[in-house]
Amino acid sequence: MPPKVFAWFAETPMIALSDFVALTSSRDSEERARAAHLAALCYLDHTGPADEHAALYAVLIGFLDDPSVKVRAALAYGLLHSAHAPRAVVLALLRDSAVIARAIAQYSPALLDADLLPLVPGAPLPMVLALCQRSQISGRLAAALIGSGMREAQLLLLRRTDVPVPAEVLLRLADSEGRDCELRGALLARRDLPPDARLLLVRYAASDLRQARIVRGALHAPRLDRLFRASEDEAIAAIGEKAAAQENAHYASALAAAEQLNTRLLLHALVSGQVLFLAECLAQLAQTPRRKVLNLLETGSRAALQALLAACSVSDPVRGVLVQLIRHARTVDLASDVAGRHYVITVVLEELIAEYDDGIPADLEEAFSYLSEQNVRLAREAARQVMSAFTGPEGQGTAVALPVTDERRLLPAA
Template identity: 60%
Template sequence: MIEYSEFVRLSRSSDSDERGHAAHLAALAYLDHDGPADEHAALYAALIGFLDDPSVKVRAALAYGLLHSVQAPRPIIMALLRDSAVISRAILQYSPVLLDADLIGLIGAGDPFTLTAIAQREKLSSRIASALISQGDSALTQRLLRREDVLLDPMLLLDLSRSLGGDATMRGALLSRKDLPAPARLILVQQVTESLRQARIVRGALAPDRLARLLRDGTDTALSAIGETEAVQARGEFVEVLVGSDQLNTRILLHALTTGHVMFFAACLGALSAISRSKVFTLLENGSRASLIALFSRAGLGPEIGRLLVRLVLHARAADLADDVAARHYVVTALTEELIAEYDGDIPHALEEAFAYLSEQNIALARKAARGVMSTFAGIAQGPMSLPQVEELAQLPLPAA
C-alpha cells in the first residue's frame, strides 16, 4: 500500500527511477482496481501523464505494468506502440490488446525488427501469419512454419511447397507440419527425389538404372502412403488432384494394392469410375470376378489390365500385403508366373509396363524378404550345414621355370 501523497511525490520526483516506480505502481493499481470510479479515473489520468515523461525508463516501466493485460487501456497501448523501439517491440510482441487490423499496417512497412516482434507473439491468426510470410523473409517464414500452433492456409502451404521446396531446410520445416495438405506433401517428396538424384554421393554409389528404379519405387510408395492417409481420413482432394493432373496410372494402382494401401486403391477406382468409395471397397472385399471386371472397365482400364488387377485383388484377399513382406513377395511372384503361363512368355503390349513393374517388385521384395532369414535360421538350427562333398582335384604338375 502507498499513500496518495507519497505517490504524488514519486510522480513529481526529479529521479527517473522514482518516477518509473510510480508509473509501474499506477499501471498495476489501474488494472486491479475495484474501488470508487473517481479513483479509477484519477489513475487513468496518471497513466496518460506518464506517456509524456521525458525518460524512456519511466515510459518503459509503464509499458511493463500494462504489457500482458487484456484490460490495459487501448489508447495508452497504442501510444506506447509509437514510442521508442525498445517499448514498441515489447508492445508488439506481448500486448493482447492489439488487433489484427493494428498489426497488418505495421507488417506492410516491412521493418525486420517489427516483423520479428510480431512473429513472436503468443497467438497469431492465419491472416497475420500469411501477411508475415508474404514479406519474403526466409528466416521469418521458417520460424512461422515451425510453429505448430499457427494455422496456415492450405493454399499458402501449397504455394510455399512449390516455390521453396527446393531448399532442404525449408522443405524440412514444411514436411514437419501436420496440417500440410497432401498435394503439397507429394510435391516435397518429388523435390526430395530430385535432390537425391542430383547428389554426387548418391549418383556415385549406384548405377543410373538402379538409382532410377529405387527413386521411382520410393516416390510411388510415398504417393500411395499419402493417399492411404487421406483416404482413411475421408479426404478426397488428393485423389482428385492426381486424376486431374494425369498422375494416376496403372503403375500407381498396382503399387497401391501390392503395398497394402487398399483404401487409396479404392479411392482411386471410385474417382475413375464415379462410384462411391464404400461401394468400391465392398466389391474389392467380396465382389465376384465378373463384378470386379465390370468395375475396372467402368474405371477406364483396358481388359488386359482389368484381368490382371482382378487376379491381384483375389490374391490380396488371402494375404496381409500391408505388413508382411514375404506375403507381398509371394503374391507378386505368383502373379508374374501366371502371366507368363497364360501368354506362354509372349506378354502383350498392353501389359508390358505392368509386367515390367511386377518384375522390378519381384526382385526388390525378394531382397527384403531374404534379409535376416539365414541369421535367424542359424540361431535356431542345430548341427552343421548340409553341403555337398567336393572332390579334391589332382594337382597338376607344373613345368620348371
C-alpha cells in the same frame, strides 16, 4: 492529479502520497519511470469505485506524453502481460519507439488481429519476429507473417506446431520455397501439411538428392532411375493412404486431374496393401463413391471388378491383371506380410507367362515390368527375413549340413 486519485494512493501501503507526487513531478526520468510503472500496476489491481479507476486511467494517458523513453517503457512494462490493460494506452504504446512497440506487439494479450495485421506490411524484421513470438497467433495473422517473405520469420512460425497455418498458405510456400532445404524440413515436420504439398516437397528432395555427386557416383544410372522411380511410387501411395484415412479426397482428385493415376501407381497401391488409397483413386477415375469401391474390392465378383476397372478406362489386359491381384490379395495382408506379397506377385506372374506363351503383349509390358521389379525386391526382403531368423538368437543352435566335395574336382589356385 485528481484528488480522488491522491486519496486512493494514500490508502495503499505501497508508497506514500507525497512520495508519489514527488516521483511524477521529478526531473529525474528514473523516478518518473517508477511512478509510471506504479500507476500501471495500481490501475490493473484497482477494485474501488469507478471514478477512481477513471482517474487512474487519466494518469496513464498523461504518462504517454512524457518525453523520456524510459518513462513510457516503464508504463508499457506495467501493462505488458495484462489482458485488462486499457486498449487506448496499449495502442499508443504500439506506435511508440521501436523497443516499446516490439515488446507490446510480442506480449500484450489486449491486442486483436485487427490491431496487429496492419503492422505486418512493410514492418522491419525485428517487429515481424516479435509478432511471430506471441503466445497465441491466429491462422490469419500467421498467413500474413509468412506472406511477408522474411525467411527467419517463416522458419520461426513453421517450427511452432501450436500455430495454425492455413493449408493454402503451406501449399503456396511449398511451391515457392521448396528448394530451400531448411524450410522444406520445417514444412515436412508439420502434421497439418496438406498431402499435395508433402508430395511436392518429397519430389523436390528427391531431385536434390539425385543431383548430389555422392549419389550419382554410387549407383549405375539405370539402377538409380529404378530406385528413384520406386521411391516416388512409395511416397505417392504412402501419402495417399494417410490422406484417404483422413477422408481427404482432394489429394487423389489432384493426382487424377494431373493424369498421374497411371497403371504403375495403381499396381503399387494394390501390391503394397494401401487399399484406402487404391479405393480413392478408383473412385476418382470411375466417379463412384469410395464406399462402393471398397465393397467391390473386398467382396466383388470378377465381373463386377471388371466393370469397375472399365469405368476407370483401364485397358482390357491390365484389367485382367488387376482383377487377379485383387482376388489373390483377399487372402493375404499385403500391407505387412512381405512373404505373402511376394507369393501373390509370383503367382500372377506365372499366370501371365502361362497365358501369353507367345510373348507378353505391348499393353501389358509396363505392368509386367513393374511386377517383375517388385518380385525381385520382395524376394530379397523375404530372404533377409529368413536369414535373420537363422542368424538371430533363436537360430544360434541350427546346424547346416555342408556337401562333401571331392578334392580332385577342385580347381587349382590361380
